[in-house]
Amino acid sequence: MIEISHVNKHYGAFQVLTDCSTTVAKGEVIVVCGPSGSGKSTLIKTVNGLEPFQSGTIMVDGISVGAPSTDMPKLRARVGMVFQNFELFPHMSITENLTIGQIKVLNRSKEEAMATGLKLLDRVGLKAQAAKFPGQLSGGQQQRVAIARALSMNPICMLFDEPTSALDPEMVNEVLDVMVELAHEGMTMMCVTHEMGFARKVANRVIFMDQGHIIEDATKDDFFGTPRGERAQQFLSKILSH
Amino acid sequence: MFFGLDFSVLAPSLPFLWTGLQYSVKLTLIAMSGGIVLGTLLALARLSSNRLLSNAAQVYVDTMRSIPLVMVILWFFLLIPLLTGNPVGAESSAMLTFIAFEAAYYSEIMRAGIQSVSRGQVAAGDALGFTYRQTMGYIVLPQAFRNMIPVLLTQTIVLFQDTSLVYIIGAKDLLKAAEIAGKNYNRPIEMYIFVAIIYFVICFTLSQTVKRLQKRVAIIR
Ligand SMILES: Nc1ncnc2c1ncn2[C@@H]1O[C@H](COP(=O)(O)OP(=O)(O)OP(=O)(O)O)[C@@H](O)[C@H]1O
Ligand SMILES: [Mg+2]
Numbered sequence: 001m002i003e004i005s006h007v008n009k010h011y012g013a014f015q016v017l018t019d020c021s022t023t024v025a026k027g028e029v030i031v032v033c034g035p036s037g038s039g040k041s042t043l044i045k046t047v048n049g050l051e052p053f054q055s056g057t058i059m060v061d062g063i064s065v066g067a068p069s070t071d072m073p074k075l076r077a078r079v080g081m082v083f084q085n086f087e088l089f090p091h092m093s094i095t096e097n098l099t100i101g102q103i104k105v106l107n108r109s110k111e112e113a114m115a116t117g118l119k120l121l122d123r124v125g126l127k128a129q130a131a132k133f134p135g136q137l138s139g140g141q142q143q144r145v146a147i148a149r150a151l152s153m154n155p156i157c158m159l160f161d162e163p164t165s166a167l168d169p170e171m172v173n174e175v176l177d178v179m180v181e182l183a184h185e186g187m188t189m190m191c192v193t194h195e196m197g198f199a200r201k202v203a204n205r206v207i208f209m210d211q212g213h214i215i216e217d218a219t220k221d222d223f224f225g226t227p228r229g230e231r232a233q234q235f236l237s238k239i240l241s242h
Numbered sequence: 243m244f245f246g247l248d249f250s251v252l253a254p255s256l257p258f259l260w261t262g263l264q265y266s267v268k269l270t271l272i273a274m275s276g277g278i279v280l281g282t283l284l285a286l287a288r289l290s291s292n293r294l295l296s297n298a299a300q301v302y303v304d305t306m307r308s309i310p311l312v313m314v315i316l317w318f319f320l321l322i323p324l325l326t327g328n329p330v331g332a333e334s335s336a337m338l339t340f341i342a343f344e345a346a347y348y349s350e351i352m353r354a355g356i357q358s359v360s361r362g363q364v365a366a367g368d369a370l371g372f373t374y375r376q377t378m379g380y381i382v383l384p385q386a387f388r389n390m391i392p393v394l395l396t397q398t399i400v401l402f403q404d405t406s407l408v409y410i411i412g413a414k415d416l417l418k419a420a421e422i423a424g425k426n427y428n429r430p431i432e433m434y435i436f437v438a439i440i441y442f443v444i445c446f447t448l449s450q451t452v453k454r455l456q457k458r459v460a461i462i463r
Contacts, residue, residue, distance in 0.1 A: 050365050077371025087366035091384050100380060101370040153370065 007056035080150030140171030262419025281348030355386030
């Protein structure tokens with residue numbers, strides 16, 4: 001589904017991604033972790049072309065990301081993305097947030113878009129909030145709407161960039177629950193997160209990044225079970241201890 | 243009667259002054275709408291990654307902002323007939339001039355507005371599959387515009403005052419009407435005092451409204 005091969009990216013002389021390669025098969029859940037500034041957000045944003053890269057290739061469902069012949073808006077419409085800061089559109093109601101992509105990008109009718117939107121809103125447990133505006137919801141609620149918004153486009157895979165790290169601790173689980181459910185339904189997911197409980201529960205593989213390199217790409221059991229590189233061990237012990 | 247002033251001439255000239263005021267308001271509204279539309283396009287050009295487009299917009303904005311408005315009004319009035327071969331009336335010439343001139347100022351405001359919308363919002367629009375136009379049209383510009391309403395209105399108040407400059411090309415705005423009425427009744431001072439009061443009342447009321455709006459916008463954000 002997603003094939004990242006030998007991707008390099010730099011800002012001037014600063015190398016953000018160095019020779020990154022990995023794949024995400026259909027239905028797989030991949031967790032990406034690593035210290036701050038290691039390039040996790042950058043890597044995940046290259047997958048739908050929000051961040052350009054200088055060399056290497058990324059294929060999503062057989063289509064080359066960033067190639068001159070690729071219709072990027074069309075490709076992005078098929079890849080769902082959830083951001084650390086939710087990024088709901090503050091000037092639109094929740095229902096508008098859930099329908100605008102369907103109407104303007106997928107050319108669905110208003111009624112059809114509304115039906116899909118409300119169904120998804122119900123699924124994330126927020127049916128009662130349909131008429132509200134994003135500013136009136138809690139962080140956890142906003143993030144659940146953001147997931148519903150991404151799902152409203154019937155994506156072939158979902159990208160998550162630290163979806164719970166901007167949330168108060170008591171709201172983390174309501175978002176993780178939605179993600180776990182999604183994983184169980186077979187959604188292909190690439191998630192930047194430090195929620196190791198989530199990784200243990202649903203991840204197929206865990207990728208560990210440091211200074212722009214992918215230095216571990218292991219199955220969940222290997223990652224948590226057998227001895228790993230020193231950096232990954234240090235990092236893991238740090239995030240697992242709290 | 244005081245200081246030898248006679249304000250009784252105001253009553254009969256009211257209908258005439260009213261026509262002038264209507265033109266001033268119309269000119270302001272047209273220049274505002276046209277100026278904001280053109281200004282927004284200039285702001286987008288200015289922020290575009292296309293160097294040529296961005297530089298062209300910058301040259302336009304800088305030029306307009308470096309020339310006194312009176313001269314722009316005069317030059318447009320003299321140049322448009324030369325360029326098009328058709329004489330245009332003072333009123334139409336003034337409208338074109340003001341749209342072109344105010345666009346430079348509105349564009350700087352809209353540019354700040356566009357930059358006030360976070361990159362995350364742009365990323366969210368792009369991630370949904372929006373094209374550049376859609377992300378701008380549905381996500382960025384509505385928020386930029388909303389954030390900038392108070393500043394846009396303040397600029398419009400300045401614009402309303404500046405429209406009085408069109409009297410130099412003979413367009414019949416409020417000031418020109420006062421000048422004519424003042425001559426007719428041989429009471430220019432009374433007329434000028436009266437229109438000054440009109441300008442003041444309108445602008446003061448509007449700026450108070452803007453202040454209240456500003457507070458509301460601050461609360462929403
Ligand atoms: N526009 C930019 N110009 C220069 N450097 C940048 C830019 N954007 C990001 N970087 C740098 O690239 C590196 C990787 O950033 P990235 O946001 O991908 O890290 P991250 O792993 O997601 O970190 P975090 O856990 O803090 O979110 C960082 O060192 C960052 O400072
Ligand atoms: Mg990040």
